Amino acid sequence: MRLPSKETSGSAPPPLDATPARALGDFIRAHRERLSPMAVGLPPGPRRRTPGLRREEVAQLCGVSPTWYTWIEQGRPVSASADALARIAVALQLSRAERAYLFELAAQRDPAEPDPAAQDAPAALLQTVALIDAPAYVLDRQWNALRWNAQAASLFVGWLDGEHDRNLLTYMFTMPQAVQLVVDWETRARRLVAEFRADSIRHLNDAPTRALIDGLTSASDAFARFWASQDVGEREGGERAFNHPVHGRLVFDQITFKPAHREDLKLVILVGQS
Structure with a gap:
């Protein structure tokens, strides 16, 4: 679609x-x-x-x-x-x-950046999601959701509820529920592609990453256009607004954490605004 x-x-x-x-x-x-x-x-x-x-x-x-x-x-x-x-x-x-x-x-190390460490302990990160009393989920390097809590499943209709493809970009660019749910979809979608370009460069030639990019380029005119723009951006927090089909307009502050030594994984938390 x-x-x-x-x-x-x-x-x-x-x-x-x-x-x-x-x-x-x-x-x-x-x-x-x-x-x-x-x-x-x-x-x-x-x-x-x-x-x-x-x-x-x-x-x-x-x-x-x-x-x-x-x-x-x-x-x-x-x-x-x-x-x-x-x-x-x-x-x-x-x-x-x-x-x-x-x-x-350029396959070069930036002399201004320190060497990355190699320690890996993702299990504790996944276990943390259930302890959070707010919508929370963990993304892998292709932005597939590895773990999410009940609040996140309730919020993200068409992605984390039921039986769906768990990839965030696939949801954003191929599922009509995303267009209806995400306020200012065009701006948010463009920003997501810029963030993913920054994330994916370290593993751009990995088969799963190439397959994801090729598939989305074929499936979505918007993704192909945003990817071709060469925009790059860090994954940032800030206000996120949704038009939920049951609960109406919901507004959160998004916070994204990267575990030490595993910057390819992300813990995303949406804190409700009072």
Whole structure:
């Protein structure tokens, strides 16, 4: 089932990134085109043929050759050091999530980030859900719900109640109940895709992740459009409003926790507003 979207097009969505080098180039180009000269202290100059900064301007800001930078954007298999990537991230004024995504695309470790630890203890996290007196659930790296409590099942009609696909993105983009339940569905759906892009880069080539992305791209015009936008965002909390079919309008504050040493898992809690 395809959910309605505000924008329609007769052309097929662009294919998923074919190679890591091409994905890196597409990501850098998209963010270069969004950055104005004035934002980096450059004069606007004469009329520009393309949006945002020129490649030569970014190369100058990064202290690299224009040819090397052009090859990076074109997806050529050139070597990019962690130091060069860090300078690109600063020049393009990338957010923390966007910077992390850049380094994952390049298969490089950000020198500003500590080494991840390897300890794993998910059982305690799953057991915690039943102890919470509010809608709560745990997501895995593909955003499948691993555990949820009765309050969450009551809230998320069509996802955590009954027999349904437990993937949050599949629910959001293929189930009509989600459009009816989630207030301002378009904004929330776009944000979810940006958050998942940031999450999925560490395991983008894993078969389950690729299958999920490919399936949603085929099943949902909205997902394909949002995924192609190259937006990246951290999973944030804040107000979440729902139009529940039984209880009417419900408003919560969402809090998301990541267990130490297992950032691919998430404990999400919705605290009701008084």
